[in-house]
Amino acid sequence: MSDRAEPVKQGNSDVRRAASLSVAPMMDWTDRHCRYLHRLMSSQALLYTEMVTAPALVRGGARHLLAFDAAEHPVAVQLGGSDPAELAEATRMCCDEGYDEVNLNVGCPSDRVQSGSFGAILMEKPDLVAECVAAMAEAADVEVTVKCRIGVDDQVPEKVLPAFLETVSAAGVQRFTIHARKAWLQGLSPKENRDIPPLDYDLVKQMKAAFPELHISINGGIDNLETAREMLDAGLDGVMIGRAAYHTPSDILLAADELIFGLSGRKTAVQVVDEMRPYIARHLEGGGRIHNITRHMLGLFAGRPGARGWRRTLSEGSHRPDAGLDLIDAALAHVQQDRLAS
Template sequence: MTSENTLKTDLWRAARFSVAPMMDWTTRECRYLHRLLSKGTLLYTEMVTAPALVRGRAMHLLDHDDSEHPVALQLGGSDPQELAEAARLGADAGYDEINLNCGCPSDRVQSGAFGAILMQSPELVAECMAAMAEAVDVEVTVKCRIGVDDQTPEEILPTFLEKIRAAGVSRVTIHARKAWLQGLSPKENRDVPPLDYDLVHRMKAAFPDMHISINGGIASLEEAEAHLARGLDGVMVGRAAYHQPADLLCAADPRIYGCGSASDPVDVVRQMLPYIEREMQKGARLHQVTRHMLGLFAGRPGARQWRRHLSEGSSRKGAGPQLVEEALDLVLARAA
């Protein structure tokens, strides 16, 4: 087996469980936390637009810590050559995978002719993916919806998958909802259109050679395991992994990957302290890190005290790692 195939095999295994790209949420600080919770889970950046990298030269958007691997860069765009150049920049920065966003329904994304609106142009997506694949050695993948607006998912989704597969894409994540580009806000598009998990499972049966992950509304490891048991290759979790990270990620390694042991959120907080110190020495504010940690004890004794202490104190002048230690002491006191 070649080194390239070995890397692909490792990444496909990691993709059994992944945390979705989420704007303003899956920042590098968030990904550092999530990696401490799970060694195996595949992590994704926020969406980074190709124009920001290629025209704006905003290279800071590619910053990440070596410990985040395996980690994928998600790009937004619709110009094949610009996406190819952005993919090259991402691969040169060390990302393990380059993913194209074909699922975001925001107005800003639509105006740039990318995101979910690309579900209406499968030939263009195929052209983009072929250009990206030609430009980089790392795997290129797609995250999409089952359709948009008045499209019939049972018709458009197989066509879409056929087109991107022919362009060299062998791994895709499908958000099991339509996106309504007219009439629903981005927030409503995350909840209002009905989920159609069965359609995604049928796509796996129709495209057995593709690695297909499911996304949308999955809020527990038990649900993820059920989808994997039915034959899907991977499960991507979004908001639940952000708001209840310990519930989704602490036991992912032994339960999803069959290796390692469950992590302890108390230990993870202590491991975050040197990272917080380093980031603050580089000019970061405490809140930039701790805002991603608020849900770490969700549903556990002391969760309210933890959230309140961090929320109220992290923006104060002079706040630092000691505040996090104080919040952790409140959790431990409640659990005693």
């Protein structure tokens, strides 16, 4: 597999290093408040936005969806779409906002995404994907990347995936994140598509061996840093973690800088809560509700003494119109009390 075109963008080496461990784009979860929290927990991991559709940006005027805090860097935006010109315009907007990477979604299996002819269904149209990423790269001043599946429906991944990588990399993409499961577009819900199709980590490793010049990250079912480290040691360039990074962030992100990036020292979850206070205060002063932020903090103490009291207090109290930082104090008291009792 040779004679591929030179890449349009080689990418920022710092962003590529950050991609050694990334937090997956997750709809309704990885919003700007979630990303700010995650950045406090890991200074190094690459963070992704929720998917933002190109039509929403270009035709819908939804540029506010691109808002983020400068503290989030390195941060990548994920776009959904299938029209090259529209994706190019959306990419320009993302670059103007200052994102470090623009990623094209070729993996989401939801009916709504399929009806828009983008997401995982694009695994069936590698030539169109190539057109899209070429247009995006032409419009971008940062690296354009792709997140894909190993195949969809009755496709044979061992045939489809290398052909897909061949075609899309020839258009200039040099960094791929591969969700190591098929997506079944008929018969399985998006939730079922995250669990039921079997994982094929070996195929993704084979793709790295077949395309050594590509930067390949693996995604799907990885829920601890030990497995992530094994994947990196096996030759993959990066590991993307989704639900585990959200539901048990302390297990994944507090140790990431040390175990994945080789930096010394790590914070505690209590320190992170204290560092979130000024951010929460600014949000409240601007008229925001505390629930917008605390919903992402529920799992901070998962598996630790006081976790149930922490979660219950935040869940029950965050919907009060007058809820403020005192709610954080009340929730944290459960953690501290259980720590003293243990």
